[in-house]
Amino acid sequence: MTLKDVVSMEKITLDDAAAIAKKGTHCGMCKIDFLGTGLCPSGKKHGFIAYWPQGRMEIVKALASGRVKPTEKLIEIANSCSFCGICDRQCNFATQLRPEKVAKALKEYVDNLDKSDFQSVLEDDVLRELRGIVGEEWATNDPIIISSYIRTIIHPDSELNFYIVMPKNAEEISKVIKFANKHNMPFMPRSGGTLLTCATPTVLSKAFCLERGIIIDLFRLKKLEIHPESCTATVGAGITAFELQKAAYEHKLRAHLAEAGAHVCANIASTGITSTWQNRYGWAADNYVDVEIVDDEGDIKNHSDMDIKNPYTTERGFTDITLTPPGIITESIVKLHPVFDDEDVVLVPFDNLKDALSMVMKLAKRDVGLSLVILSRKYLTEFLCPTPQIAKDFEYILKNYMKLNYVVDVICNKDDKKIVEEMADYTIDKNLMKSLLLGSPRLASLKDSEFLKILSEEEDPLKAIFAGPMRKHLEKGLDASPEQIAQVFDEDLRDFFKKAYSKPEMSDIIWLHAFRILPSRLMRQRLFFAQAGMIWADDEDKILKLIDMLAEVCDKYKLEHSLGFISPMDDGKYAFFEYDYFYDHNDPDATKRVSQALIETTEKCLLMGDILMVLNYLFKGLYRKEHVLYPKPKAISKEEQELFRELIESILGEELKW
Numbered sequence: 001m002t003l004k005d006v007v008s009m010e011k012i013t014l015d016d017a018a019a020i021a022k023k024g025t026h027c028g029m030c031k032i033d034f035l036g037t038g039l040c041p042s043g044k045k046h047g048f049i050a051y052w053p054q055g056r057m058e059i060v061k062a063l064a065s066g067r068v069k070p071t072e073k074l075i076e077i078a079n080s081c082s083f084c085g086i087c088d089r090q091c092n093f094a095t096q097l098r099p100e101k102v103a104k105a106l107k108e109y110v111d112n113l114d115k116s117d118f119q120s121v122l123e124d125d126v127l128r129e130l131r132g133i134v135g136e137e138w139a140t141n142d143p144i145i146i147s148s149y150i151r152t153i154i155h156p157d158s159e160l161n162f163y164i165v166m167p168k169n170a171e172e173i174s175k176v177i178k179f180a181n182k183h184n185m186p187f188m189p190r191s192g193g194t195l196l197t198c199a200t201p202t203v204l205s206k207a208f209c210l211e212r213g214i215i216i217d218l219f220r221l222k223k224l225e226i227h228p229e230s231c232t233a234t235v236g237a238g239i240t241a242f243e244l245q246k247a248a249y250e251h252k253l254r255a256h257l258a259e260a261g262a263h264v265c266a267n268i269a270s271t272g273i274t275s276t277w278q279n280r281y282g283w284a285a286d287n288y289v290d291v292e293i294v295d296d297e298g299d300i301k302n303h304s305d306m307d308i309k310n311p312y313t314t315e316r317g318f319t320d321i322t323l324t325p326p327g328i329i330t331e332s333i334v335k336l337h338p339v340f341d342d343e344d345v346v347l348v349p350f351d352n353l354k355d356a357l358s359m360v361m362k363l364a365k366r367d368v369g370l371s372l373v374i375l376s377r378k379y380l381t382e383f384l385c386p387t388p389q390i391a392k393d394f395e396y397i398l399k400n401y402m403k404l405n406y407v408v409d410v411i412c413n414k415d416d417k418k419i420v421e422e423m424a425d426y427t428i429d430k431n432l433m434k435s436l437l438l439g440s441p442r443l444a445s446l447k448d449s450e451f452l453k454i455l456s457e458e459e460d461p462l463k464a465i466f467a468g469p470m471r472k473h474l475e476k477g478l479d480a481s482p483e484q485i486a487q488v489f490d491e492d493l494r495d496f497f498k499k500a501y502s503k504p505e506m507s508d509i510i511w512l513h514a515f516r517i518l519p520s521r522l523m524r525q526r527l528f529f530a531q532a533g534m535i536w537a538d539d540e541d542k543i544l545k546l547i548d549m550l551a552e553v554c555d556k557y558k559l560e561h562s563l564g565f566i567s568p569m570d571d572g573k574y575a576f577f578e579y580d581y582f583y584d585h586n587d588p589d590a591t592k593r594v595s596q597a598l599i600e601t602t603e604k605c606l607l608m609g610d611i612l613m614v615l616n617y618l619f620k621g622l623y624r625k626e627h628v629l630y631p632k633p634k635a636i637s638k639e640e641q642e643l644f645r646e647l648i649e650s651i652l653g654e655e656l657k658w
Contacts, residue, residue, distance in 0.1 A: 017105035018064035020097060021057035022586050025523040026152055026197040028261030029094045030054055030087050032242040034517045035500050037089050042080035047138070047166050047219050048145050049193075050077050053087035053099035055148035060102050062147035063109070068160065069119045070110070073142045078103075078110040089496055092489060094517075095524040096387055119143070126183070130165050130214070133175045138166040138220070151200050152193030155209040164215045170292055170300050170330040176216060177298035177328075186213030189328045191237060191263035195270055198529050201585045203595035203652050207323040218263070221330055226251050231336045232289055237265040237329060244334070245515050253336040256281035260517045265291070265329040272621030274532070274576050276373035276409065276513065279364055279568050281337055283576075284625040285312055291622065292331040300330075303622075312624040318606050318636055319647055322619045329622075340413055343370070345509045346420050347428040348408040349462045353547065356406040357540050357566065359423060363410065364537075364572030368419050371411035371513055377404060378562035378580075383518040385440045386488050388525065393444035401452040403461050411510055426467035432475065434507040439478025441488050451477065527585040529594050530564065531601050532578040533613040536632050537568060542610065543575065549608075550579040553601050557593040559583060574629065599648060606644060609635030 030053040033039050042051040049055035050073075059077070062068040081103040088100045121142050130139040140146075146160045154162065167173045180187040188210040190196075199208050223236035224243060228251045235244055241257035244264050248255050256277050258267040267273050268291070272284035281287070290304045303311040314320070350356040356374045363372055377398045385391035398404040407428070410420050421427055428436075436443065446452055451473065458464040465474055482501035486494045505511040512518055522528050531550060535543055547563055554561035564578035581597060583590040605611040610632050620628045636644065 011108070012101055012105045014060060014064050014105055014109045017060045017102040020099075021060045021102050023095070023097060023525040024054065024057045024099070025095065025525070025527055025585065026054050026058070026193060027094060027520045027523045028054065028192045028194050028197075028240075029517070029520045030090050030099065031192070032240050032261055034242055034260055034515070035089055035093060036503070037086045040086055041082055041084065042077075046080065048140070048148070048164065048217070049152075050145040050148040051080055053091065053103065056081070056106055057099055057102050058148045058150055059144060060106055062150065063106075067150075068143050068147045070113055070117050071119055071121050071142055071144045073121070073140075074118075074144045075110055077144065078107040081107065089493060089500075092493055093386075093497075093500075094520040097525065098490075126163060126185075129179060130163055130176065133179065134165050134167045134172050138168075140164050149190065149193075149215060152196045153188060153190045153208075153210055153215055155200065155205050155211060158209070158211050161212045162210070162215055163213070164217055166217045166220050168220045170294055173216060173294045173328055173330060174298045174300055176214065177294060177296070180214050181296075181298065186210060187216055188213070189216045189218055189237075189266075189325065191218050191266035192240060192261050194259065194262050195266070197523075198527060201527060201591045201594075202529060202598060203592075204323070204598075207651050216328065218266075218328070218330070223331060226253070226336070228253065231338070232333050233336055235264045235332050235334055237263060237331065239264055241267070242515060242517070248336050249339065249514075251336075252339045254339050254514055255334060255336055256287050257516065259519045260515055261520065264334065265332050266325075268332055268334070268621045269325045269329050270619055270621060272617065272625070274567075274578075275516070276371040276411075276565065276567050278576065279372045279571070280367075280370045281335075282625070283569060284621050284623055284628065286625065287334055287621075289333040289335060291329050291333070293327040293329050295327040301327075311622060313627050314620055314623045316628060318616060318633065318640065318644060321615050321647065321651065323615075323651065325619055326622055337370075342414045343411060343510055344414060344417050345409070345411050345430045345433065345513075346417050347410070347433065348420065348424040349402075349404045349426070349428060349466060350406045350408070351403040351462065353406055353563070354540075354544060356408050357543060360408050360566065360568060361537055361540060361572045361575075362423070363408070363420065364568035366419065367571055368416045369410040369412045371409070373409050373565050373567040375407050375409050375565050376563040377406065379522075379564050380407060381440075382521050383512075384437045385444070385521075386485055390441055390444040390488065391521075393447050394440055397443060397447060397452060401456040401461065402465060403456075411513055426463055428466055430509050432466070432471075433509045435475050435478050435480040437480075437507050437509075438482065438485050438501065439480030441485055442478050442480070446477065522580070522582075526582055528580045528582045529598065530578045530580050531598060531614065532576070533605060533611055534569070534574050534576055534617065534629060535612075536574045536610040537572055539610070542608070543577070546577070546605070546608065546611065547579065549604055550601055553597050553604070554579075554581060556600075557597045559590075559593055559597060599652075603641065603644065606633075606636045607641065609633060 091097045091099050127141050141163050143160045146162050218237040221236035221238040224239050225234040241262050242260040244255050381391045381395040464470050482498045486498040489497045560582040564580045566577045568575045581594050602613050
C-alpha cells in the first residue's frame with residue numbers, strides 16, 4: 001500500500017485540518033530538498049506560498065475561521081496537489097506534522113462547494129499595471145493567495161487588501177517600486193518569511209508587518225553561481241541557505257549561513273548572519289563582497305559603485321533601531337571558505353556554564369576551531385531527537401543522571417582537536433555523537449533504568465560515561481541504527497526514514513552543522529522567540545549575570561525558556577548569545593508574555609552596558625561590524641532610559657507597560 005493509498009482512505013473535515021494547521025510554524029522546510037525527496041511539484045511550478053504545503057495550511061486556517069471566502073483560484077490550488085507525500089516526509093522530520101492531510105481535506109472541501117459559494121475577484125487597474133511589469137501569472141490580488149502570507153508578512157488582524165507580485169529580476173523590482181511610489185502605495189519584500197514567522201505573533205508584528213499595499217515575493221530570483229577561483233558565489237534573493245551550501249560543497253567550499261530555509265540575501269541584510277561559525281568566518285559585511293540593491297526610489301545600485309555613499313557605515317547607539325530593510329537586496333556576491341579533509345568534531349561536556357564559558361573563551365583567543373560554540377542541553381537534545389517527547393526525556397536524562405547541562409562544541413582540524421583534548425578531562429567524539437543521534441530513542445527509553453541510577457551515583461557521572469568503563473555499556477545499550485530511529489515515525493513513513501538516516505550525512509555532525517537543518521526542530525508544533533545580542537567578553541562574570549537575568553525575567557512571565565548558545569567572535573573579544581522563549585503561538589496570553597519579556601530584557605541589557613541587543617543590530621548586516629560594535633556601548637542613564645521607552649512606544653505601540 002502506497003502513501004497515496006493511505007491518505008485516500010482518511011476522511012478529515014476542514015476543522016480537523018485546521019487543528020493540524022494551527023500547530024504549523026511556517027518554518028519553510030517544505031521548500032528545500034534536505035532529505036533528497038525532491039520538492040513539492042505544485043510549489044515549484046506556481047511559486048506563490050499558497051501552492052506550497054505551508055501555504056495550504058495557512059489557507060485552511062483562514063477558511064475555517066471565516067477570515068477568507070473561497071475564490072475560483074482555490075480550485076486550482078487544491079487540485080494542484082498531487083499527494084506525492086514529499087511534504088509529509090519533510091514536515092515529519094522537522095515537526096511531526098502531516099500537511100498532506102490538510103491538503104486532502106482542502107480538496108474534499110473544494111469538491112463539495114457550490115458555485116454560489118465563490119466570491120468574485122476583479123482585476124483592477126493596479127493589478128493590470130503590475131501584471132504588465134512581471135507577467136500575467138506573477139501578480140495577484142486574490143484573497144485566497146493573500147491569506148497564505150499571513151504571519152510571515154501580513155499581520156493576522158489586517159484586511160487582505162494587498163497585491164502580491166513575483167518579479168524575476170532587479171529591473172522588474174525597480175519598476176514595481178516606481179509604480180508603487182507613483183501611486184503612494186506601501187510595499188515590502190518577502191524572502192523566506194522565517195524571521196517574520198517568529199516575530200509576527202509578538203509585539204514586533206506592528207513594526208515588521210505590512211498593513212496594505214504590495215508584497216514583493218523574491219522567490220523567482222534564483223541565480224546561483226559558484227566561483228571556485230575566487231572562493232565566492234553569486235546568489236539571487238530567492239536562493240536559500242541550503243541551496244547555496246549544497247552548491248558550494250560540490251567544490252569543497254563552505255558558506256557562512258543562517259538556518260537551512262532562510263534566504264541568503266535577506267539574512268545578510270537582516271541579521272548579518274550569525275551562527276556557530278562566526279568566530280572564524282565573521283559577521284555582517286565580513287560575509288559578502290558586493291550586493292545589488294534596489295533602493296526605496298526604485299534605483300538599482302551596487303555597493304561597488306563609485307558614486308554610492310559609504311555603504312559600510314551606520315548611525316550607532318541604543319536609539320538606532322531600524323526594523324525595515326535598507327532597500328531590497330536582489331543579488332549578492334558572498335564569500336566562501338575551504339572545507340578541509342581533516343575536519344573533525346569534538347564536544348566537551350560540562351555541568352555548569354562558568355567552566356564551559358572559560359574553556360570556549362580560551363579556545364577563541366587561541367583561534368581554535370572553525371565552528372566554536374557553547375550549546376545548552378536543551379539545544380543539544382532538540383537537535384538530536386526526532387520527536388518532542390524523546391527530546392524531553394533525553395534532556396531529563398542529561399540533567400538528572402548525567403549532569404550534562406552544556407557542551408563546548410568544536411569543529412576543527414586535527415591539530416586544533418589535539419589542543420581541545422589536552423585542555424579537557426574527557427570529550428565526546430563524532431562516533432559517540434552519531435550513536436547518541438541514532439540511538440536517542442533508546443536512550444530516552446532508559447529514563448528510569450538501573451543503569452542510569454547507577455551512573456548518577458558516580459562522583460563525576462560525565463567522566464564515568466565519557467572516559468570510563470561505562471561508555472562501552474552505553475554505546476552497546478543505545479543500539480544506534482537507522483532502523484531503530486525510524487521506528488519512532490508514523491508506520492507508513494518508517495521505510496523512508498530508515499533509508500534517509502542510512503545516508504552518511506544525516507548522522508554526520510559536521511555536515512549537520514554546516515547545512516543547519518536541525519534548528520528547524522526548535523519550532524515543532526510551537527514557536528520560539530530568541531532574545532539575542534552581542535556582549536563584550538572581557539568580563540566572563542558579566543556574561544553569567546546576563547544569562548541569570550534573562551532566566552529570571554522569563555520565570556517572572558511564566559515562560560518555558562533556555563539558553564540556546566553562546567558563540568565567541570573576533571578571537572574572543574565579544575560573544576553572540578541567544579536565549580530562547582518557547583510558547584504556544586496560538587495562545588494570545590503567551591504571545592503577550594513573550595512580548596513583555598522581550599522589552600524588559602532589552603531594557604535591562606541596555607542598563608547593564610557592554611551589550612548590543614538584537615533590536616539594535618537588526619538590518620545592520622550591510623555594514624562593517626566594527627562600525628556597529630565599537631566603541632563598546634556604555635550603560636544608559638536614567639534620562640536615556642526614558643528616551644528608549646518613548647522610542648519603543650512610538651515603534652511598537654503602548655500595549656506593553658513597564
